[in-house]
Amino acid sequence: MMLPGWPGGLAVDGLSAVLLATLAVVLVAVLVHAAGEKFGARFYVLMLVFAAAMAVTVTAADLVLLLMGWEVMGAMSYALIGYLWPDAERVRSADVAFLTTRAADLGLYMAAGFAVAGAHSLRLDDLAAAEAPWRDLVAAGVVVSALGKSAQLPFSFWLSRAMAGPSPVSALLHSATMVAAGAYLLLRLHPLLAATGWADTLVSWVGALTALVLGAVALAQRDLKQLLAASTCAQIGFMVLAAGLGSVAGGTAHLVAHAAVKSLLFLCAGVWLSVLGTQRLGELRGAARRHRPVGAAFGAGALALAGVPPLSLWATKDEVLADAGGGLLAVGLAASVLSAAYAAKALLAVFRPAEGGAFRVPLLESVPLAVLALGAVVLGIPALAGAWGRVLGVPEKSDVRVAALSGVLAVVTVAAVAGVRRVPEPAWAVNWLWSERVALAVAVRPVFALARALARFDDQVVDGAVRGIVRGGRWAAGLTGRRVELRVDGLVDAVGRSARWLAALARRPQTGQVHMYYAQAAVVLAVLVLVALLAG
Amino acid sequence: MLALVIFLPLAVACALPAVPGRAVAWTWIGAAVLDLALVAAMWVGHGTGGGVSFETNVRWIPSVRAGYHVGVDGLSLPLLALTAVLFAACAVYSLRRTHRVRAFAILFLFLETVCLGLFAALDLLLFFVFFDLSIVGMYFVILLWGHGDRSRSALKFFLYTFLGSLVLLLGFIGLYLGADPNTFDMVELTRTPPLHGGLGGLTLLAIGIGLGIKTPVVPFHTWLPPAHTDAPAAGSAILAGVMLKMGTYGFVRIAMPMLPDAWRRYALVMLIVGLVSVLYGALVALAQDNVKRLVAYTSVNHMGYILLALGAAGYASGDAGARRLAVTGAVTQMVSHGLVTGALFLLCGVLDDRAGTYDLGRFGGIAHNAPVLAWLIGIAAFASLGLPGLSGFIAEFQIFAGTIGTGTAATAVTGALAVLGILITAALFLRVLHRAVLGPPGELTARVSEVRRPELAALVPLLALSLLIGVVPRVLLDTIEPLSAAVVALVGR
Secondary structure, three states: OOOOOOOEEEEOOOOHHHHHHHHHHHHHHHHHHHOOOOOOHHHOOOOOOOOHHHHHHHEEEEEHHHHHHHHHHHHHHHHHHHOOOOHHHHHHHHHHHHHHHHHHHHHHHHHHHHHHHOOOEEHEEEEEEEEOOHHHHHHHHHHHHHHHHHOOOOOOHHHHHHHOOOOOHHHHHHHHOOOHHHHHHHHHHHHHHHOOOOOOHHHHHHHHHHHHHHHHHHHOOOOOOHHHHHHHHHHHHHHHHHHHHHHHHHHHHHHHHHHHHHHHHHHHHHHHHHHHHOEHHHHHOOOHHHHHHHHHHHHHHHHHHHHHOOOHHHHHHHHOOOOHHHHHHHHHHHHHHHHHHHHHHHHHHHHOOOOOOOOOOOOHHHHHHHHHHHHHOOOOOHHHHHHHHHOOOOOOOOOHHHHHHHHHHHHHHHHHHHHHHHOOOOOHOOOOHHHHHHHHHHHHHHHHHHHHHHHHHHHHHHHHHHHHHHHHHHHHHHHHHHHHHHHHHHHHHHHHHHHHHHHHHOOOOOOOOHHHHHHHHHHHHHHHHHHHHHHH | OHHHHHHHHHHHHHHHHHHHHHHHHHHHHHHHHHHHHHHHHHHHHHHHEEEEEEEOOOOOOOOHHHEEEEEEEHHHHHHHHHHHHHHHHHHHHHHHHHOOHHHHEEEEHHHHHHHHHHEEEEEEHHHHHEEEEEEEHHHHHHHHHHHHHHHHHHHHHHHHHHHHHHHHHHHEEEEEEEHHOOEHHHHHHHHHHOOOOHHHHHHHHHHHHHHHOOOOOOOOOOOOOHHHHHHHHHHHHHHHHHHHHHHHHOOOOOOHHOOOHHHHHOOOHHHHHHHHHHHHHHHHOOOOEEEHHHHHHHHHHHHHHHHHHHHHHHOOOOOHHHHHHHHHHHHHHHHHHHHHHHHHHHHHHHHHHHOOEEEEHHHOOOOOOOHHHHHHHHHHHHHHHHOOOHHHHHHHHHHHHHHHHHHHHHHHHHHHOOOOOHHHHHHHHHHHHHHOOOOOOOOOOOOOOOOOOHHHHHHHHHHHHHHHHHHOOHHHHHHHHHHHHHHHHHOOO
């Protein structure tokens, strides 16, 4: 309990346990892999703090602890994206990523306030029972935060920026764990979404549309890490769709399988980046053939990502789609066709025959790839066996027709991409819908302009008024000095002058000559006599 | 005990002229650390209960029933501790100072007594005397050890805040005249709030303007940036860390419990002034290129949160638990802002010491030559932008949750808008890190050498305490909580 009087704390249930195990496995795999590259102490400090924050996030039972883990993850993401800090452009990417996610985090801050108002509690379990207007506000805040963290529309662009970080960072934070936290939160708070009557529908559609649109974005990318980033948004879209549909088992299954697949793919991309010095798909031609084990691992991951049966993501995605109906199912199937297409595009790019000799990869780097590749292949089995529902204690559903349809679609799509060899790359998709540019134009630039205008206003008007009062005071002082003071002083002067004049007048008779004194005495006497006569 | 805590620094200051030159700095540090230890012992003695302890009440000016009445409770203890910590940090930070050390130490020890006395005062006249003496002391710190256009800044600071203190005195006289029998005693004034109706409103106006200038809130804040920019680093740290709290402390100690009627009636004004300070302070800070001015404006932003929370506490119809949360958050924010902004100003001082400027555009990539300095700036910046795990989050989360959670339309809307402040603060501190600490080297980067030992010894405890409050907030909150409950009850009368 962080705040006195507001119960909460850390607690582990089925969902938390699954997330913790996923985090632990991917963390170990990524750190072992990273040990092969030469990272400094700062890297490990930041990665471990991140892992602790993620662990707090997925075990928090109240909004305070949830928000604490949630925001520390964001800060570590900032520090790791900007790991190579002398490069100003990477620092800028880190800025964009942090500010975008924090803008979304404001939703959780507000949700905490609304929860206090509506439920008199900060516990996650109590949110669904909040009173009417507040419950909707809490849900709105939570949804915005979760969509931001999970890089769903319209926040997706920050994940493109996040690719400026080292590949192990992308493998842990920006594919497997942190970005999945938004989906986790929505899965956990499904009762709240359902209670509002609108939030679950909204979340389903945002997830499905992100899966579709970012799928198209992924397909258009010419850079392997950018392709994987867009596909992360799209795949998390399926989890968000699951949260909206209430398919907690399907969403969790997809989250776990995707964590293995995507961290594997990012680590492979990192190997090629460090050996071949490039992550452009055109220049990676034949990379998979030059080191067979890495190539095979990447192949397994890419086929799983494509949704080819019987690999993991085929099974888990279909568990999500089994709960969808009508429009959502159609969008979901279209999105899974796109995922097959972009996975095939990456796969073909690196497997195309090309010259270039074999290269060596340290054992430390390749062992984690094997483990993750195994996960990418087999993690669909629990979903097929209905194990997730038992672990999480929720009903689980699957639909053979949907599974068969999506499996066939995936295989056909991969074959088609292999056949056409060129996929459309529209400019809007290559540039991630220009959403960063839109955010700059709509939010960032106006705020900076306002800030500069207010700074001028502060100098000239607010402080100017103070200076004006001071000037006014000085002017009044001057005025009294020159005018009033002159009059008052003049009056005093006049008194003095008249006194002097009287004195001079009085001095005049004092001549020292005796006859003058006699004359004066005679005059005074005469006056006295006159006064006596008149008075008498 | 309390008298010893308050007057120990002054006693040492009086003895300091007799101390040989080389021992001056160490004597100063010794006195500050000893005082800190005494405050800590007092905190342990007080525990986490309610009420006032270590109370002393001596006749002082019986003709107006003003006494030397002091004591500590859950509001004053955290601020006394903050004061002692910051003065000790400034003493350590100034270890290498060569320019008129003795006078500097005497002035700071005098200021420490003044600040401790203010936070312990339970008599309005005593409070006022300390309030004014702090202005005098800081005036000389800026005037004699400042840089840039220091005489002008010092004069502006003095006249502006002195004017504020006179308005405050008018308010105190209003309270005095309203009480029956007439008294300046805070405990009696709190027990039976003196003024009701229009007179109460006018008195609150006077006290509000007086404390608002000191806090400062928009639009009475323009003395702050020049005073900070031209003050020496230690002076800025004390000015922002301790002296701004005198304003917010006054709101909780005097305005709310003594004028509950008026406070409830004008709670909306407090909410709006708080909200404007939050957003305006953050936006103006975003546009600054002088890093010290930038930090000064973030103080306006951070103080705005406090007023916002206190305004929410005035909504008697709102949820009592939420209002308590808001008041606890406000007090936590006072402590947190003191620690973090104190550290930020000392860090600005390091930059000025090395490069002689605060211009952001002339630095860049200082993490290369000075990695420890870069870490410290980074941690302080993230603490100030409210990153969880550091004290600012605990304060601001409670303020937002409490203000919005009060549950009236006005508090929910202003609280939700104030949340935007933490996004703007994040943007402006990332901008500082981007331009000064990270990226390619700038014009003056070569001159920025690593932090020296005294600087490190001053900065690390401040940030460590921020971390402690951020991770284990109960050490602070359990002391504040009874006080918040009392204040909420007093305002609700």
